[in-house]
Amino acid sequence: MAFHSSVLLKSKKIQKNRKVxxxxxxxxxxxxxxxxxxxxxxxxxxxxxxxxxxxxxxQYWDPNGGPIxxxxxxxxxxxxxxxxxxxxxxxxxxxxxxxxxAEHRYYGTSIPYGQTAFKDPKKMNFLTSEQALxxxxxxxxxIKSSIPGSSQSKVIAxxxxxxxxxxxxxxxxxxxxxxGSLAASAPIWTxxxxxxxxxxxxxxxxxxxxxxxACVDNIKALWKTLxxxxxxxxxxxxxxxxxxxxxPLKSADxxxxxxxxxxxxxxxxxxxxxxxxxxxxxxxxxxPVKETCRPISTPLNGDNLIIGTAKAMNVFYNxxxxxxxxxxxxxxxxxxxxxxxxxxxxxxxxxxxxSNGKTDMFEKSAWDFKEYTNGCLKNWKVxxxxxxxxxxxxGKNLSAASNIIFSNGLLDPWSSGGVLKSQSDSVxxxxxxxxxxxxxxxxxxxxxxxxxxSARNQxxxxxxxxxxxx
Amino acid sequence: MAFHSSVLLKSKKIQKNRKVxxxxxxxxxxxxxxxxxxxxxxxxxxxxxxxxxxxxxxQYWDPNGGPIxxxxxxxxxxxxxxxxxxxxxxxxxxxxxxxxxAEHRYYGTSIPYGQTAFKDPKKMNFLTSEQALxxxxxxxxxIKSSIPGSSQSKVIAxxxxxxxxxxxxxxxxxxxxxxGSLAASAPIWTxxxxxxxxxxxxxxxxxxxxxxxACVDNIKALWKTLxxxxxxxxxxxxxxxxxxxxxPLKSADxxxxxxxxxxxxxxxxxxxxxxxxxxxxxxxxxxPVKETCRPISTPLNGDNLIIGTAKAMNVFYNxxxxxxxxxxxxxxxxxxxxxxxxxxxxxxxxxxxxSNGKTDMFEKSAWDFKEYTNGCLKNWKVxxxxxxxxxxxxGKNLSAASNIIFSNGLLDPWSSGGVLKSQSDSVxxxxxxxxxxxxxxxxxxxxxxxxxxSARNQxxxxxxxxxxxx
Numbered sequence: 001m002a003f004h005s006s007v008l009l010k011s012k013k014i015q016k017n018r019k020v021x022x023x024x025x026x027x028x029x030x031x032x033x034x035x036x037x038x039x040x041x042x043x044x045x046x047x048x049x050x051x052x053x054x055x056x057x058x059q060y061w062d063p064n065g066g067p068i069x070x071x072x073x074x075x076x077x078x079x080x081x082x083x084x085x086x087x088x089x090x091x092x093x094x095x096x097x098x099x100x101x102a103e104h105r106y107y108g109t110s111i112p113y114g115q116t117a118f119k120d121p122k123k124m125n126f127l128t129s130e131q132a133l134x135x136x137x138x139x140x141x142x143i144k145s146s147i148p149g150s151s152q153s154k155v156i157a158x159x160x161x162x163x164x165x166x167x168x169x170x171x172x173x174x175x176x177x178x179x180g181s182l183a184a185s186a187p188i189w190t191x192x193x194x195x196x197x198x199x200x201x202x203x204x205x206x207x208x209x210x211x212x213x214a215c216v217d218n219i220k221a222l223w224k225t226l227x228x229x230x231x232x233x234x235x236x237x238x239x240x241x242x243x244x245x246x247x248p249l250k251s252a253d254x255x256x257x258x259x260x261x262x263x264x265x266x267x268x269x270x271x272x273x274x275x276x277x278x279x280x281x282x283x284x285x286x287x288p289v290k291e292t293c294r295p296i297s298t299p300l301n302g303d304n305l306i307i308g309t310a311k312a313m314n315v316f317y318n319x320x321x322x323x324x325x326x327x328x329x330x331x332x333x334x335x336x337x338x339x340x341x342x343x344x345x346x347x348x349x350x351x352x353x354x355s356n357g358k359t360d361m362f363e364k365s366a367w368d369f370k371e372y373t374n375g376c377l378k379n380w381k382v383x384x385x386x387x388x389x390x391x392x393x394x395g396k397n398l399s400a401a402s403n404i405i406f407s408n409g410l411l412d413p414w415s416s417g418g419v420l421k422s423q424s425d426s427v428x429x430x431x432x433x434x435x436x437x438x439x440x441x442x443x444x445x446x447x448x449x450x451x452x453x454s455a456r457n458q459x460x461x462x463x464x465x466x467x468x469x470x
Numbered sequence: 471m472a473f474h475s476s477v478l479l480k481s482k483k484i485q486k487n488r489k490v491x492x493x494x495x496x497x498x499x500x501x502x503x504x505x506x507x508x509x510x511x512x513x514x515x516x517x518x519x520x521x522x523x524x525x526x527x528x529q530y531w532d533p534n535g536g537p538i539x540x541x542x543x544x545x546x547x548x549x550x551x552x553x554x555x556x557x558x559x560x561x562x563x564x565x566x567x568x569x570x571x572a573e574h575r576y577y578g579t580s581i582p583y584g585q586t587a588f589k590d591p592k593k594m595n596f597l598t599s600e601q602a603l604x605x606x607x608x609x610x611x612x613i614k615s616s617i618p619g620s621s622q623s624k625v626i627a628x629x630x631x632x633x634x635x636x637x638x639x640x641x642x643x644x645x646x647x648x649x650g651s652l653a654a655s656a657p658i659w660t661x662x663x664x665x666x667x668x669x670x671x672x673x674x675x676x677x678x679x680x681x682x683x684a685c686v687d688n689i690k691a692l693w694k695t696l697x698x699x700x701x702x703x704x705x706x707x708x709x710x711x712x713x714x715x716x717x718p719l720k721s722a723d724x725x726x727x728x729x730x731x732x733x734x735x736x737x738x739x740x741x742x743x744x745x746x747x748x749x750x751x752x753x754x755x756x757x758p759v760k761e762t763c764r765p766i767s768t769p770l771n772g773d774n775l776i777i778g779t780a781k782a783m784n785v786f787y788n789x790x791x792x793x794x795x796x797x798x799x800x801x802x803x804x805x806x807x808x809x810x811x812x813x814x815x816x817x818x819x820x821x822x823x824x825s826n827g828k829t830d831m832f833e834k835s836a837w838d839f840k841e842y843t844n845g846c847l848k849n850w851k852v853x854x855x856x857x858x859x860x861x862x863x864x865g866k867n868l869s870a871a872s873n874i875i876f877s878n879g880l881l882d883p884w885s886s887g888g889v890l891k892s893q894s895d896s897v898x899x900x901x902x903x904x905x906x907x908x909x910x911x912x913x914x915x916x917x918x919x920x921x922x923x924s925a926r927n928q929x930x931x932x933x934x935x936x937x938x939x940x
Contacts, residue, residue, distance in 0.1 A: 042512040044817040044852040045595040125515040137861050173643060175870030177861070347514040382514040391607050391647070399940070400645030400872055470869070 026083050030057040030099070035142055037105070039112045039126050041134035046126075050112035052135055055082050055101040057089075062096035063149035067467055069156050070178070071101040072136055072170055074163030075341045078103035078110075081163060084280050086443020088158055091460060095467070098150065102139055104132050104166075106340040118339040121381045127343055130392070132166060137174045154467050157181040160438030161414065162349075165191075168404050169393050180403030180466035182459055183419075184438035188406075189396065190351045190417025191389045197352040197367045199416035201360035207270040207411045207436075208289055208361065215293035218300050218308065219266065219361040223259065225305050230255045242303075243310045246325035261328040262309065263362060265292075265316035271437040273411045276447040283319050286447060289411075291315045346376035350386045351417070402426040403466050405459055409435025409452075428462065430455045496553050500527040500569070505612055507575070509582045509596050511604035516596075520582035522605055525552050525571040527559075532566035533619035537937055539626050540648070541571040542606055542640055544633030545811045548573035548580075551633060554750050556913020558628055561930060565937070568620065572609055574602050574636075576810040588809040591851045597813055600862070602636060607644045624937050627651040630908030631884065632819075635661075638874050639863050650873030650936035652929055653889075654908035658876075659866065660821045660887025661859045667822040667837045669886035671830035677740040677881045677906075678759055678831065685763035688770050688778065689736065689831040693729065695775050700725045712773075713780045716795040731798040732779065733832060735762075735786035741907040743881045746917040753789050756917060759881075761785045816846035820856045821887070872896040873936050875929055879905025879922075898932065900925045 033056055039048040055078060069088050071081055082101040092099055103110040106117070106127040117123035136157075144151045155178045159167030164186030171181040189195060209216045229235045230252070239258065240248040249255060272281050273289045285291050295311035317326055345351070350372070357364035369386065376384050394401070398419070406419035407430040414437060422428040432440060434449040440456055503526055509518040525548060539558050541551055552571040562569055573580040576587065576597040587593035606627075614621050625648045629637035634656030641651040659665060679686045699705045700722070709728065710718035719725060742751050743759045755761050765781035787796055815821070820842070827834035839856065846854050864871070868889070876889035877900040884907060892898040902910060904919040910926055 041858070042598060042600050043595040044598075044855070045592055047853065122515055125513040128512060128514075130512050134862075141857070141861055174861070174864075176864035176867040383517065385514070387611070388511070391611055391644070392604075394644075394646035397646040402870055 026079065028057065028082060028089055029059065030055040030082065030101070035139055037135050037138060041131055041138070048112065050105070050110065052105065052110045052139065053078060053103040053108060054139065055079070055099075057092070057099040058147075060092040060096060061098035065149065065152045066096040066098060067154045067156060067179075068140070068143065068150065069095070069097045069099050069158060070136065070140065071099075072132075072157050072159040072163050072166040073102050073104040073107070074159065074161055074166065075104060075107055075344070077108035079108070081160070085158065085160065085441045087441045087456060087459075090444050091463075094460075095463070097156075098147075098153070100139075100143065102136055104163075104340075105135055106343075118343075124343050124380065124382075127340060128348055129166065129169065129344075129389075133170055133173055136166075136170060137177045140177050154179040156463055156466065158184075158441065159186070160184040160441045161186065164406075164438065165393075168401075168406065171404050172394060172398075172401050175402070179469075180405075180463065182405045182407065182441075182463070184407045184441045185409060185412050185414050185418065186406060187351075187414040187417030188393065188419065190414070191349055192395060193352070193386045193390065195352045195417060197354035198356050198360060200351075200353060200413045201355040201362050203413040203416045204267055204270040205360045205362075207273060207413070208266070208293060210411070211287075211290040212293040212297040214297050214299055216361045218296040218305055220357070221301060222262075222305060222309055223363045225302065226255065226259060229303075229306060239306065242306050243313070243328075244325050246327045247329075257328055259363070261326075262313060265313055266361075267413060269316055270411060270413050273436040274439060274442070275434070275449055276445050278442075280442075282316055284316065285319060288315055288319075343380055343382075346380050346384050347382055348385065348389050350384045350389075352386075398423045398427050403462075404428075405430055405462055407432065407438070407440050407455055407459065409433075409437060409439045411435060412437040430458055496549065498527065498552065498559055499529065500525040500552065500571070505609055507605050507608060511601055511608070518582065520575070520580065522575065522580045522609065523548060523573040523578060524609065525549070525569075527562070527569040528617075530562040530566060531568035535619065535622045536566040536568060537624045537626060537649075538610070538613065538620065539565070539567045539569050539628060540606065540610065541569075542602075542627050542629040542633050542636040543572050543574040543577070544629065544631055544636065545574060545577055545814070547578035549578070551630070555628065555630070555911045557911045557926060557929075560914050561933075564930075565933070567626075568617075568623070570609075570613065572606055574633075574810075575605055576813075588813075594813050594850065594852075597810060597817075599636065599639065599814075599818055599859075603640055603643055606636070606640055607647045610647050624649040626933055626936065628654070628911065629656065630654040630911045631656065634876075634908065635863075638871075638876065641874050642864060642868075642871050645872070649939075650875075650933065652875045652877065652911075652933070654877045654911045655879060655882050655884050655888065656876060657821075657884040657887030658863065658889065660884070661819055662865060663822070663856045663860065665822045665887060667824035668826050668830060670821075670823060670883045671825040671832050673883040673886045674737055674740040675830040675832075677743060677883070678736070678763060680881070681757075681760040682763040682767040684767050684769055686831045688766040688775055690827070691771060692732075692775060692779055693833045695772065696725065696729060699773075699776060709776065712776050713783070713798075714795050716797045717799075727798055729833070731796075732783060735783055736831075737883060739786055740881060740883050743906040744909060744912070745904070745919055746915050748912075750912075752786055754786070755789060758785055758789075813850055813852075816850050816854050817852055818855065818859050820854045820859075822856075868893045868897050873932075874898075875900055875932055877902065877908070877910050877925055877929065879903075879907060879909045881905060882907040900928055 033054055034051040036049045037052045039050055040046040071085055073081060078101050088099055105112060111117055112126055113123045140155055157167040157170050157178045164183035165188050167181040168183035168186055168188060171178050205216055229239055236249040268281050269289050269292055272278060272284060273287060276286045278284055292312045292315040296308040300308050352367045354367040355362035355365045373384055376382055404427045408415040408418040408420060409432040420429050432451045432455045435452050439452050503524055504521040506519045507522045509520055510516040541555055543551055548571050558569055575582060581587055582596055583593040610625055627637040627640050627648045634653035635658050637651040638653035638656055638658060641648050675686055699709055706719040738751050739759050739762055742748060742754060743757060746756045748754055762782045762785040766778040770778050822837045824837040825832040825835045843854055846852055874897045878885040878888040878890060879902040890899050890901060902921045902925045905922050909922050
């Protein structure tokens with residue numbers, strides 16, 4: 001499974017044509033603002049600017065220096081993260097904090113040069129994590145100089161996934177601007193040349209095994225079964241029918257697309273294996289991995305295995321029951337910026353990815369950086385640099401960092417690239433064995449397992465300590 | 471005196487046409503190497519490279535993990551800094567250290583796009599401190615991966631003046647690459663909007679007052695006397711004759727040029743007021759401020775004041791006695807990159823500068839950022855950003871920094887923008903009351919005052935501690 005390359009955005013190959021829909025409702029009350037940012041913080045020739053969107057909520061804020069809680073936006077529409085980061089809303093009254101959710105450049109509505117940028121590699125040049133962090137630093141300076149009472153406010157950064165990486169890096173590179181950071185499910189060590197490329201898939205597999213080991217065995221056997229069926233007479237139409245595909249399979253490539261579609265669901269399911277119904281990446285029941293495994297939790301083979309898998313896929317792709325057929329060539333997750341992340345994964349954010357088919361349940365697949373590079377040159381005319389992130393963001397040497405919490409849910413496959421051990425007294429790891437992808441950032445829920453409740457309490461304590469220190 | 475804008479390169483107006491000569495001899499034994507660097511570390515569209523020069527000396531190095539001492543090159547030919555940083559050479563045997571002197575991009579021979587770059591603002595876009603720091607980080611990674619025995623070597627950065635700022639910032643931004651930094655005479659707090667714009671000139675004045683208070687009073691009176699003389703019949707030719715000018719003064723502008731030429735000498739003299747003969751910025755006697763003041767150390771006025779000043783100028787501009795007349799429109803300091811620094815001071819490195827004529831000995835002159843900006847737009851088509859450096863390099867909030875020594879000679883006018891108080895146990899200030907501009911970085915000399923000897927001993931102790939820590 002060497003094709004995935006993103007954090008929230010797995011399986012880029014199959015999600016390229018996904019529609020972007022508007023997130024329309026919110027339980028939370030905020031204002032939407034825009035700030036004029038330089039397109040290029042690291043050079044002076046390009047003096048273009050763009051409008052960065054940010055959401056601001058000051059109803060809980062103590063204007064006599066109450067803190068600022070900043071969400072460092074990641075690869076998508078900032079309203080998505082605002083609405084799925086209930087933890088910040090839950091604790092704002094207690095800390096009398098102002099909330100700011102800052103959109104990442106080239107996502108949502110904060111796109112330098114507008115949508116045409118995605119068709120012109122030159123205009124994409126300013127989509128980097130460094131530029132995004134500079135945006136956040138400059139935005140905070142603007143807030144502090146323009147909102148009365150905030151000039152001495154301490155800032156705490158919050159982020160999940162890539163946004164968590166940004167929160168951690170923000171503290172590392174701009175500790176003058178941010179007092180401390182909660183980096184939830186931030187796989188900062190995935191984006192390294194030396195990363196263990198099959199760790200991700202091994203973790204997905206582990207999360208499924210926790211629900212049912214027969215389920216894992218079935219999935220392991222599935223790929224060969226699909227190949228066998230596909231190679232039989234009428235095999236393709238049989239598969240098309242069983243899986244309720246809108247367009248019948250016609251070639252071996254289409255079978256690969258089908259497999260990727262299945263893999264993508266499995267990966268996402270492990271990421272969002274939350275203890276209650278949620279709709280972060282898709283509308284899903286509580287503990288969706290268990291639900292997915294239900295039809296394939298006894299030993300199956302042949303057609304039964306295929307039929308069982310098709311039923312299982314309904315959990316991720318059709319939990320609302322509104323889909324009559326599946327378009328496996330398009331994606332299903334609104335509000336995430338596919339093109340932007342594809343560009344980032346072709347430049348700085350290179351995550352070596354592979355599977356071995358033994359310790360994981362996927363087809364064997366090698367990490368081929370050369371092929372990866374060729375794809376990037378073709379699509380974006382850029383060459384990925386697999387060494388840069390480690391140089392720029394300190395790799396495994398975090399001894400000079402301070403005031404960062406790295407929290408990881410161990411059900412989450414991205415935990416494989418996370419910081420799972422405390423690095424010092426003030427760079428601490430919090431583990432959530434029953435948590436999926438940044439569960440701790442979500443709003444409190446009566447179905448929350450004890451470990452995430454405890455994690456949030458620890459996080460609050462660290463934040464309180466940081467706010468008290470000079 | 472609002473026209474100066476640089477660290478080593480004061481008085482840019484009068485030094486624009488300075489010849490660049492080759493530094494040909496060295497007391498030190500090193501090899502010259504080149505490394506292929508990306509022109510743009512912060513974007514992926516421009517895939518151009520350039521050859522970065524560095525000097526390397528491994529004769530003292532313990533190839534079983536001995537440390538690397540890196541000089542983070544500043545605005546000039548790296549051989550100049552190599553030959554004037556004897557401290558690194560002096561202590562290398564004791565620490566069994568490898569020495570590397572890395573040239574700063576756009577200076578010396580390390581010029582992306584070659585000399586034509588200086589005529590094309592677009593090609594200058596990659597001259598920033600951020601790009602230079604990235605060069606140093608990538609270079610060290612290259613050294614460690616290519617020189618057997620160095621992969622675990624700890625790195626200590628050294629730098630003076632702007633190079634000292636880079637050494638400090640290098641530790642702040644890349645502590646994964648560098649274990650600690652000696653930032654000598656690094657005026658990091660001069661490049662701030664809030665900087666006290668007349669502090670520099672006040673410090674120059676203080677250094678002269680230490681030699682002779684009559685000298686200061688004379689210089690204070692000089693400017694009006696020059697104006698009065700210039701406005702008299704034959705006044706311009708009288709001044710031209712007294713000052714031995716190659717081209718006679720013809721206008722009020724020429725008189726301004728003459729004043730700037732005098733101011734420039736005074737400023738440089740305070741910077742290099744070393745206790746023994748030196749030739750860092752010019753060939754000079756020991757304690758050159760005292761020597762300069764000698765002809766004007768009794769109360770003078772009228773022609774006597776002018777004649778005395780002309781004699782005084784001989785110390786800085788003609789100590790070798792080889793000059794028969796002075797070309798006040800050109801400069802005299804070889805190996806510094808005027809165009810490069812002029813660009814940097816028009817982008818990131820904005821040092822508010824003024825004089826009040828009361829607490830300093832110069833003509834009153836206001837800081838006019840608008841005029842400054844217009845000059846930059848005219849010369850380079852760029853607009854300076856006076857806020858950026860403070861955001862990027864933490865301003866006065868160094869609480870998250872570690873392992874940095876800020877040393878300052880108090881005779882040095884740049885000490886006015888330096889870190890003169892320890893910020894924590896590991897971000898420490900060392901003061902050298904009888905030291906000029908980074909005297910501590912120079913090789914040991916029997917004329918060294920006790921305070922610089924003590925400073926170097928403290929510096930060695932800190933370095934030893936950093937090297938011992940994990």
